[in-house]
Amino acid sequence: MTLHLRSFLAALAAGGLGLTGCATLPQTETAALCRAEGVSLHADFPTAGQHRCLARSAETVIVRTDPEVAIAPRINPSPWFAFDIEREEAGPIEIVLDYGGYRHRYEPRIRRPGEDWQRVDPAHIEVLEEENRARLTLDLPAGRTRISAQPTYTPADVAGWSAAFADAHGFTAIEYGRSLEGRPLEALVAGPADAGRLLVALTRQHPPEYSGGRAFEAFATVIGEAHDGGALAGYRLVLVPLANPDGMANGHWRLNSGGMDLNRDWFEAEQPEIAALQALIRREAEGRDVEVFLDFHSTRRTLVYNPPAGIAARGDALMAEMAARFEAALDPQPEWIEGHNAEAGTSKAWALQTFGVAGLTVELADEASVEESHAVGRLAAEAVLAVAADH
Numbered sequence: 071m072t073l074h075l076r077s078f079l080a081a082l083a084a085g086g087l088g089l090t091g092c093a094t095l096p097q098t099e100t101a102a103l104c105r106a107e108g109v110s111l112h113a114d115f116p117t118a119g120q121h122r123c124l125a126r127s128a129e130t131v132i133v134r135t136d137p138e139v140a141i142a143p144r145i146n147p148s149p150w151f152a153f154d155i156e157r158e159e160a161g162p163i164e165i166v167l168d169y170g171g172y173r174h175r176y177e178p179r180i181r182r183p184g185e186d187w188q189r190v191d192p193a194h195i196e197v198l199e200e201e202n203r204a205r206l207t208l209d210l211p212a213g214r215t216r217i218s219a220q221p222t223y224t225p226a227d228v229a230g231w232s233a234a235f236a237d238a239h240g241f242t243a244i245e246y247g248r249s250l251e252g253r254p255l256e257a258l259v260a261g262p263a264d265a266g267r268l269l270v271a272l273t274r275q276h277p278p279e280y281s282g283g284r285a286f287e288a289f290a291t292v293i294g295e296a297h298d299g300g301a302l303a304g305y306r307l308v309l310v311p312l313a314n315p316d317g318m319a320n321g322h323w324r325l326n327s328g329g330m331d332l333n334r335d336w337f338e339a340e341q342p343e344i345a346a347l348q349a350l351i352r353r354e355a356e357g358r359d360v361e362v363f364l365d366f367h368s369t370r371r372t373l374v375y376n377p378p379a380g381i382a383a384r385g386d387a388l389m390a391e392m393a394a395r396f397e398a399a400l401d402p403q404p405e406w407i408e409g410h411n412a413e414a415g416t417s418k419a420w421a422l423q424t425f426g427v428a429g430l431t432v433e434l435a436d437e438a439s440v441e442e443s444h445a446v447g448r449l450a451a452e453a454v455l456a457v458a459a460d461h
């Protein structure tokens with residue numbers, strides 16, 4: 071340690087520099103994850119992945135994707151990546167994504183400065199070795215280009231969507247709790263206080279599941295329009311657009327910041343995100359029948375996890391209606407998978423056990439386009455409306 075640094079630290083410890091913490095220390099340029107002549111990599115934005123990297127040159131970088139800290143054994147690994155590459159000059163680059171012990175899952179998206187998201191052309195993606203690494207061969211412009219497993223969608227983006235939705239359809243946004251890191255947990259609520267029926271729809275328990283979140287938005291929009299038109303007068307409506315804000319902000323693969331998969335926590339409700347959400351749903355369910363309970367997710371292909379028909383007090387008609395509408399409009403057909411993880415503390419299992427409703431997990435394909443995701447969400451909502459009209 072140099073004498074200069076020693077005396078600086080001694081002065082700091084004595085309060086002699088008049089500093090009130092690190093915030094006033096001189097800032098150099100934004101910390102890069104790694105850099106080489108003409109290139110730097112950054113993960114300084116919400117949803118950025120947990121990365122380490124090595125820049126060999128402006129033409130070759132290696133980005134390691136690190137999983138979040140987990141308490142329980144890993145389920146369904148989702149090697150998430152989201153980072154910015156800043157180049158001083160335009161030119162070719164080779165980016166190696168190193169997944170460690172995990173396998174390539176997401177087809178990379180790219181957003182060049184001033185442009186919208188695009189898929190990386192599959193001709194420029196090579197999955198290497200035992201699928202533990204992938205090499206992207208790209209031409210990048212000067213400036214910051216974002217590479218991500220899915221289009222990045224932040225808690226602020228969800229809040230913006232929620233505010234616009236609430237405004238357009240006369241829903242009230244309520245804060246039903248706080249996440250472990252103190253982020254607001256928000257629900258959109260509407261419908262008369264004396265309504266006898268309750269609809270609950272939620273999404274984004276799992277941070278990377280972009281297509282499921284977009285399906286939820288289309289579902290909500292159809293429900294919101296029906297509410298405007300008086301078609302759901304007997305219903306109280308509870309929509310939860312972001313169940314796991316910490317996981318989304320921190321670029322997690324699957325978990326909240328308590329190291330838990332929230333969709334395995336519904337029996338224990340150990341995590342504040344689930345405890346608060348359950349308290350909200352129980353409050354809203356008081357004196358009402360829970361008729362609809364939907365949880366939107368994403369996985370490798372579009373499918374529905376459902377309880378077997380005949381075991382729930384309510385929900386069989388909705389399952390039949392939704393299956394018929396999917397069959398008529400979707401190709402390929404979503405599979406319906408009965409009894410999946412029925413004992414595993416999922417939202418749908420809790421809904422069945424607590425309210426006697428056939429909770430459904432609607433899974434969108436990871437690679438579904440926004441249009442495909444919207445179509446599934448709309449069809450699900452139209453099925454709800456058809457069943458509600460039959461009551």
Ligand SMILES: [Zn+2]
Pocket residue numbers: 275276279333367368
């Ligand atoms: Zn999920």
